[in-house]
Amino acid sequence: MGIKGELLLMAASPLFNGNSDMAGFTNNDGTVLFNTTYDESKWQRAADALKTAIDVAEANGHKIYYKNDFTFDVSQTSKTKINIRQAICEPFNDEVIWSNTNSRTYWLQRTCMMPLSNVVPAREARMIFSPTIGSASKFYTKNGVPIEEDKTLDFSDITKIREASPEDALNILEGYRTSILNFDREPRFYADLGFDGAIFYKQDSNADETKFHIESKFQDYAGSFDAFDFNISGYFIKKVVNWEYNFNSDGGGSYKEYAWYRITIGRFVFNVCRSS
Known part of the structure; x- marks a missing residue:
């Protein structure tokens, strides 16, 4: 049912629903593969199929993931960010319906992770998978609208620098100076992406704390000064790194695998x- 809903959503999307750009794309018997006539009802059909999939999943014990086993006090803002990350990274949690048990995520995490101190070598936190600035701009503002539609916030010049205040401290290191693009954004932005000055939470059995931050200007420990392992855009992928990432005594790191x-x-x- 989930696959059916996903396919119907693809059929409703602009790629296959009224795509005149692909009008001449056919298979061997001449069948047109991209529908050039837009049909609004396809969206409702997709929504209905996905709602059915949700109902069946919930009836079989699946539900939205929330991490409830914290052994220390944590703010609701931080919980939300960790919930978003761990919904993917927590092995076989209640939210997952189908996962690939033949997959390994060690290399994915290692190539996405950025150093959180100057003792972690680039080989263990290679940070070479770089989200684009365009994708960072797609996340909404704290007011729940695209950045270009927000009437109270101005993101027109992302080269402007702003200093983080105490009100920003759960997402950006207080007193740190970073791009205005990194301020006043929705929770998914701070859960999914890392950037210069960003707070990074991890449960590290080798450390006395869980709250770290990223320093990624040119010569910083997460900066782009290595000949091979460097970040192109200045943004990092936090979303796929399990929060049970450990620093080792030799400066390396270890990652908790998940399917x-x-x-x-x-x-x-x-x-x-x-x-909808």
């Missing part, structure tokens, strides 16, 4: 919203 997810109930909920 890469194919379908989750959270994705159904998100796609219903897209369809």
Whole structure:
């Protein structure tokens, strides 16, 4: 049912729903593969199929993931960010419906992770998978709208620098100076992306704390000064790194493996919203 909902959403999308750019794309018998006529009802059909998938998943014990086993006090803002990350990284949690047990995520995490101190070598936190600035700009503001539609915030010049205040301290190191693009954004922005000055939470059995921050200007420990392992855009992928990442005594790191997810109930909920 999940696969059906995903396919119907693809059929409703602009790629296959009224795509005149692909009008001449056919298979061997001449069948047109991209529908050039837009059909609004396809969105409702996709939403209905995804809602059915949600109902069946919930009836079989699946639900949105929330981490409830913290052994220390943590703010609601931090919980939200960790919930978003761990919904993917927590092995076989209640949100996951189908995951690939033959997959390994060690290398994915290692190539996404950025050093959080000057004792972690680039080989253990290679940070070479770089989200684009365009993708960072797609996340909404704290007011729940695209950055270009927010009437109270101005992101027109992302080269402007701003200093983080105490009110920003759960997302950006207080007193740190970074781009205005990194301020006043929605929770998914801070859960999914790392950037210069960003707070990074991790449960490290070798450390006395869980709250770290990223320093990634040119000569900083997460900066782009290495000949091979460097970040192109200045943004990092936090989303796929399990928060049970440890610093080792030799300066290296260890990652908790998880099976890469194919379908989750959270994705159904998100796609219903897209369809509706």
